[in-house]
Amino acid sequence: MPPRSEDPRxxxxxxxxxxxxxxxxxxxxxxxxxxxxxxxxxGRTIREGGGAAxxxxxxxxxxxxxxxxxxxxxxPALQVLDGGRTGATRAxxxxxxxxxxxxxxxxxxxxxxxxxxxxxxxxxxxxxxGPRRPARPAAARRPVxxxxxxxxxxxxxxxxxxxxxxxxxxxxxxxxxLVYLQTVSTPAYADGGLANRLAVVExxxxxxxxxxxxxAPLAHSVEARYIFADPTQVxxxxxxxxxxxxxxxxxxxxxxxxxxxRKLPGGGWSQFEYLARGVDIDRAKQIMALxxxxxxxxxxxxxxxxxxxxxxxxxxxVSQDMNGLEGLxxxxxxxxxxxxxxxxxxxxxxxxxxxxxxxxxxxTPAQPGSSLELTIDRDLQFKTQRILxxxxxxxxxxxxxxxxxEVGTGDVLAQAxxxxxNAADPAKVNSPADREDAATSFVVDPGSIHKAITxxxxxxxxxxTPDTTLPVANSVTRGxxxxxxxxxxxxxxxxxxxxxxxSSNVGxxxxxxxxxxxxxxxxxxxxxxxxxxxxxxxxxxxxxxLPASEWSDSSYGSVPIGHSVDATPLQMAAAYAAIANDGTxxxxxxxxxxxxxxxxxxPGAAPVTRSxxxxxxxxxLRRMLEAVTTVDGPDGRATGLPAAVPGYRxxxxxxxxxxxxxxxxQPGDVxxxxxxxxxxxxxxxxxxxxxxxxxxxxxxxxxxxRDIMSFTLRHYRVPPSATNKSPKFEVFPH
Numbered sequence: 041m042p043p044r045s046e047d048p049r050x051x052x053x054x055x056x057x058x059x060x061x062x063x064x065x066x067x068x069x070x071x072x073x074x075x076x077x078x079x080x081x082x083g084r085t086i087r088e089g090g091g092a093a094x095x096x097x098x099x100x101x102x103x104x105x106x107x108x109x110x111x112x113x114x115x116p117a118l119q120v121l122d123g124g125r126t127g128a129t130r131a132x133x134x135x136x137x138x139x140x141x142x143x144x145x146x147x148x149x150x151x152x153x154x155x156x157x158x159x160x161x162x163x164x165x166x167x168x169x170g171p172r173r174p175a176r177p178a179a180a181r182r183p184v185x186x187x188x189x190x191x192x193x194x195x196x197x198x199x200x201x202x203x204x205x206x207x208x209x210x211x212x213x214x215x216x217x218l219v220y221l222q223t224v225s226t227p228a229y230a231d232g233g234l235a236n237r238l239a240v241v242e243x244x245x246x247x248x249x250x251x252x253x254x255x256a257p258l259a260h261s262v263e264a265r266y267i268f269a270d271p272t273q274v275x276x277x278x279x280x281x282x283x284x285x286x287x288x289x290x291x292x293x294x295x296x297x298x299x300x301x302r303k304l305p306g307g308g309w310s311q312f313e314y315l316a317r318g319v320d321i322d323r324a325k326q327i328m329a330l331x332x333x334x335x336x337x338x339x340x341x342x343x344x345x346x347x348x349x350x351x352x353x354x355x356x357x358v359s360q361d362m363n364g365l366e367g368l369x370x371x372x373x374x375x376x377x378x379x380x381x382x383x384x385x386x387x388x389x390x391x392x393x394x395x396x397x398x399x400x401x402x403x404t405p406a407q408p409g410s411s412l413e414l415t416i417d418r419d420l421q422f423k424t425q426r427i428l429x430x431x432x433x434x435x436x437x438x439x440x441x442x443x444x445x446e447v448g449t450g451d452v453l454a455q456a457x458x459x460x461x462n463a464a465d466p467a468k469v470n471s472p473a474d475r476e477d478a479a480t481s482f483v484v485d486p487g488s489i490h491k492a493i494t495x496x497x498x499x500x501x502x503x504x505t506p507d508t509t510l511p512v513a514n515s516v517t518r519g520x521x522x523x524x525x526x527x528x529x530x531x532x533x534x535x536x537x538x539x540x541x542x543s544s545n546v547g548x549x550x551x552x553x554x555x556x557x558x559x560x561x562x563x564x565x566x567x568x569x570x571x572x573x574x575x576x577x578x579x580x581x582x583x584x585x586l587p588a589s590e591w592s593d594s595s596y597g598s599v600p601i602g603h604s605v606d607a608t609p610l611q612m613a614a615a616y617a618a619i620a621n622d623g624t625x626x627x628x629x630x631x632x633x634x635x636x637x638x639x640x641x642x643p644g645a646a647p648v649t650r651s652x653x654x655x656x657x658x659x660x661l662r663r664m665l666e667a668v669t670t671v672d673g674p675d676g677r678a679t680g681l682p683a684a685v686p687g688y689r690x691x692x693x694x695x696x697x698x699x700x701x702x703x704x705x706q707p708g709d710v711x712x713x714x715x716x717x718x719x720x721x722x723x724x725x726x727x728x729x730x731x732x733x734x735x736x737x738x739x740x741x742x743x744x745x746r747d748i749m750s751f752t753l754r755h756y757r758v759p760p761s762a763t764n765k766s767p768k769f770e771v772f773p774h
Contacts, residue, residue: 237386237387237388237389237396237399237400238384238385238386238387238400239384239385239386239387239395240382240383240384241382241383241384241385242380242381242382243380243381243382243383243403243404243405243406244339244341244378244380244406245378245379245380245381245406245407245408245409246261246263246341246378246408246409247261247341247343247358247362247376247377247378247408247409248375248376248377248378248408248409248410248411248412248635248637249261249411249412250355250368250369250376250411250412250414251411251412251413251414251635252413252414252416252417252418252421253413253414253415253416253417253451253453253632254417254418255413256418257346258345258346258347258350258351258355258414258416258418259343259344259345259355259369259463260343260344260346261341261342261343261344261362262341262342262344263321263339263340263341263342264317264318264319264320264321264324264339264340264341264342265319265320265321265323265324265337265338265339265340266314266315266316266317266318266319266337266338266339266340267284267288267314267315267316267319267324267327267335267336267337268312268313268314268315268335268336268337268338269298269299269312269313269315269334269335269336270311270312270313270334270335270336271298271299271300271301271302271309271310271311271313271334272301272309272310272311272334273311273333273334274299274332274333274334274335275333275334277295277296277299277300278292278296280295280299280332280333280334280335281293281295281296281299283330283332284315284327284332284335287323287326287327288315288316288319288323288327289316290315290316295315298313298314298315299313299315299334315335317340317342317360318340318341318342318360319337319340324337341362343357343358343362343464344464345357345462345463345464347418347422348462348463348464349425349460349461349462349463350418350421350422350425351416351418351421351425351455352367352460352461352462352463352475353367353455353456353457353460353461353475353476353477353478354367354368354414354416354455354477354577354630355367355368355369355463356368356369356370356371356463356475357369357463357464357466362377363377364376364377365466366466366475366578367463367475367477367577367578368412368414368576368577368578368630370578371576371577371578372412372576372631375409375410375412375634376409376410376411376412377409378406378407378408378409378637379406379407380406381403381404381405381406381407382403382404383401383402383403383404384400384401384402384403385399385400385401385402386399386400386401387399407637408637409637410634410635410636410637411634411635412631412633412634412635413631413632413633413634413635413641414630414631414632415446415451415452415453415629415630415631415632416452416453416454416455416630417453417454417755419755420444420453420454420751420752420755421453421454421455421456423454423748423751423755424442424444424454424456424748424751425442425454425456425458425460427442427744427747427748427751428440428441428442428456428458428728428744428748429458429460431730431740431741431743431744432458432459432730432740434736434740435730435732435734435736435737435740436732436733436734437733438458438730438731438732438733438736438737439458439459439478439482439730439731440456440457440458440478440728440729440730440731441455441456441457441458441478441479441482441609441727441728441729442454442455442456442479442609442726442727442728442729442744442748443455443456443479443609443610443613443725443726443727444724444725444726444748444752445613445614445617445628445724445725445726445727446723446724447617447620447621447716447722447723447724447725448621448626449626449647450614450617450626450627450628450629450647451628451629451632452575452610452628452629452630453724453752454748454752455477455479455610455630456479457476457477457478457479458478459474460474461474461475477577478609478729479608479609479610479613480572480573480575480577480579480580480581480608480609480610481579481580481581481608482581482608482609482729482731483581483583483584483606483607483608483700484606484607484608484609484697484698484699484700484710484729484731485602485603485604485605485606485697485698485699485700485710486602486605486607486612486695486697486712487601487602487603487695487696487697487698487709487710487712488543488545488601488602488679488693488694488695488696488697489602489612489616489693489694489695489697489712489713489714490600490601490602490605490607490612490695491540491543491548491600491601491602491693492540492615492616492619492661492665492693493563493564493567493569493615494548494551494552494555494560494600494601495536495540495548495551495661495664496563496567496619496652496653496657496658496661497555497559497560497562497563498551498552498554498555499653499657499660499661500563500652500653500654500657501555501559503551503554503555504536504551504554505660506536506537506660506663506664507535507536508535508536509533509534509535509536509773510533510534510539510547510550510551511529511531511532511533511534512525512529512531512532512533512534512539512544512546512547512550513529513531513546514528514529514530514531514546515546516545516546516549516550516597517597518549518593518594518595518596518597518598519592519593519594519595519596519597520593520594521594521597521598523545523546523549523597523598523601524545524546525542525543525544525545525546525547526542526543527542527543527544527676529542529544529546529547529772532772533772533773534547534771534772535769535770535771535772535773536664537663537664537666537667537671537769537770537771538667538671538675538769538770538771538772540664540665540667540668540693541667541668541670541671541676541678541679541680541769541771542671542676542678542679542771543668543679543693543694545597545601548600548601549596549597549600549601551600552596552599552600553596557588557591557595557596557599558588560599560600561585561586561587561588563652564585564605565585566625566650566652567614567615567618567625567652568611568614568615568618568625568627569583569585569605569607569611569615570582570583570584570585571583573610573611573614573627573628574627574629574648575610575627575628575629575630576629576630576631577630580608580610581608583605583606583607583608583611584605584606585605585606586599586604586605602695602697603697603698606700609712609727609729610628610727612712612714612727613628613714613725613726613727614626614627614628616692616693616714616715616716616725616727617716617725618652618653618658619653619658619661619662619665619716620658620662620691620716620722620725621658621722622653622655622658622659623651623652623653623654623655623657623658624649624650624651624652625648625649625650625651625652626647626648626649627647627648627649628647629644629645629647631644631645632644662691662716662719662722663691663719663767665691665692665693665715665719666689666690666691666719666766666767666769667767667769667771668680668683668691668692668693668694668715669681669683669684669690669691669692669715670684670766670767670769671769671771673771675771675772676771679694680692680693680694680713680715680742681742682739682742682743682746683713683715683742683743683745683746683749684746685717685746685749685750685753686750687760687761688717688718688719688749688750688753688758688760688761689717689718689719689720689761689766690715690716690717690718690719690749691715691716691717691719691722692713692714692715692716692745693713693714693715694711694712694713694741694742695710695711695712695713695714696709696710696711696712696738697709697710697712698710699731706731706733707733708731708732708733708734708735708737709731709732709735709737709738710729710730710731710737711729711730711731711732711737711738711739711740711741712727712728712729712730712737712741713727713728713741713742713744713745714726714727714728714745715745715749717749717753717758717761718753718758718760718761719761720761720762720765723753723756723758724749724752724753724756724758726745726748726749726752727745728741728742728744728745728748729741730744
């Protein structure tokens with residue numbers, strides 16, 4: 041078989057075989073199936089550029105020898121991948137290849153290659169069947185379209201600029217955030233872990249002191265130590281207790297019990313037990329020197345009462361935690377109590393557990409409590425308590441009270457109670473009642489000392505005058521109750537001073553009948569009965585007045601002479617102080633000044649004052665009351681002679697009352713004496729009350745008054761009275 045020609049087969053007209061319309065003429069650029077073969081390895085459409093028309097049988101048409109072609113059968117496909125470079129590029133290659141040969145070189149123009157994404161150019165219309173159009177002249181033929189330029193690649197400089205801008209924006213954002221964190225949010229982030237590095241130390245605030253009017257301390261706080269044990273750390277409780285017992289003054293058996301492991305109600309084991317409170321600092325150092333396992337020492341505060349039982353019933357006491365429990369300590373606890381401070385500072389960890397220099401530190405200063413300056417005079421208080429105690433020692437199971445008031449100011453200079461106790465050790469009492477202040481809690485029927493109120497009201501209302509005289513029977517009946525006198529008058533006429541000197545019940549009831557029930561009740565209130573004085577003691581009793589609606593027929597006899605009336609020793613002392621103060625009532629009080637932590641003094645609340653009697657009537661009443669301590673003649677002896685103070689004129693009144701407890705009358709009676717001196721111009725009022733189940737109080741009250749008043753006058757250097765000017769009284773005027 042003859043070898044196959046490498047050239048494509050053509051018909052007589054020069055067209056390739058296989059064309060469905062080989063004899064027909066085609067428009068340039070419109071191909072048939074033969075054109076498609078240009079993309080196959082073996083067939084290519086041969087287009088000659090220039091003026092030669094693509095027609096079969098052209099004399100100028102030459103075939104390029106196969107030897108001049110590339111031996112790569114895939115060149116047409118690579119041509120497509122190479123961006124469709126044709127024409128001059130390919131012609132140049134062919135010229136170069138055929139440079140050493142003679143002959144005509146055909147230029148084969150490849151059809152422009154369509155890019156896959158050239159959607160903007162519509163595909164060529166399909167050829168319609170029919171006769172071929174006559175060939176157009178070369179000059180009239182449509183120029184070959186140049187292939188589209190491939191799209192330009194992205195400019196790297198634009199990408200570089202864009203990337204640079206993004207990086208700069210990123211670093212700018214980071215910088216702004218860092219500035220914000222370092223300036224605005226610094227405290228929040230700096231304090232984030234602060235709590236784990238903080239140490240907190242409580243700064244103690246001492247409790248305020250209580251001073252007397254001269255600045256002498258009656259109660260104050262001192263620094264001390266408390267000793268505690270951690271039972272879980274104590275190795276040998278018995279041996280440890282033996283070492284601590286002599287230092288703490290606590291039995292070893294008691295200490296051993298505290299150091300034994302103890303399970304808590306909520307689960308777990310106790311790790312803290314007090315062994316002793318208020319231990320002296322020197323003693324605490326000795327304990328620390330023992331270096332006992334599980335034993336610790338910490339700062340504490342101890343309340344000291346230098347006088348022991350001095351004014352203990354007034355002062356009261358505090359708990360181990362420095363909280364006021366009774367007396368003035370309780371009443372003014374909010375004033376005396378200090379506010380602890382706190383120091384929070386940053387410390388290192390482990391072996392460097394010390395304050396960090398320049399680290400966080402915040403200190404809330406402690407605020408010490410304010411102090412109280414009382415109206416009490418320490419020396420006078422001591423002497424008053426001593427005199428009262430000596431008198432009460434003559435009785436058994438008795439109760440006594442003594443009050444000293446400065447006339448004009450209402451200052452309570454001394455306020456003693458019996459029994460008393462040591463405020464430093466308040467647990468050592470026979471009964472909690474022993475710690476009560478008798479002057480404000482001891483409620484009694486005042487008895488005959490109430491008669492001064494009845495006579496004062498009668499003077500003020502004009503019912504009587506200092507010169508009034510009345511016939512006085514031996515007894516009088518009101519309701520179904522008879523009232524008699526201890527000094528019978530047998531119907532004789534008595535003067536008002538004589539009625540007071542002999543404490544006539546009958547004469548007083550007769551005057552009260554003229555005064556009237558309502559006016560008597562009114563003056564009782566004016567003199568301060570039936571209401572607390574507001575002196576400053578907690579739990580002060582109010583006393584009780586019998587309302588007019590509850591009066592019975594017998595009340596017209598009992599009330600004027602001081603029965604069916606409840607009053608405290610302080611209330612009655614304040615009433616007599618009004619008589620001594622020219623008829624002006626001044627509220628008794630204990631608080632003179634409040635001393636702040638800075639040492640500045642703030643005066644206590646001003647006392648309440650009110651007018652009860654005119655000065656003239658008050659002076660007349662004082663003069664008549666002098667008969668109680670001076671009358672001593674053929675007609676009898678006055679009831680208050682034992683109360684007379686040598687060298688001074690004394691005006692006062694004795695009394696014998698009753699004591700009721702829980703509505704039941706108690707055995708014995710309440711003897712009392714209230715007086716003022718010097719009577720011509722009183723400076724002080726002293727009241728003494730003694731309740732004794734055996735009835736011995738009558739012999740004790742007046743002498744105790746005398747001793748207390750005598751010391752008071754000498755203590756304040758009051759000049760003696762001109763006794764030669766003392767009035768002379770006639771009990772039964774003719």
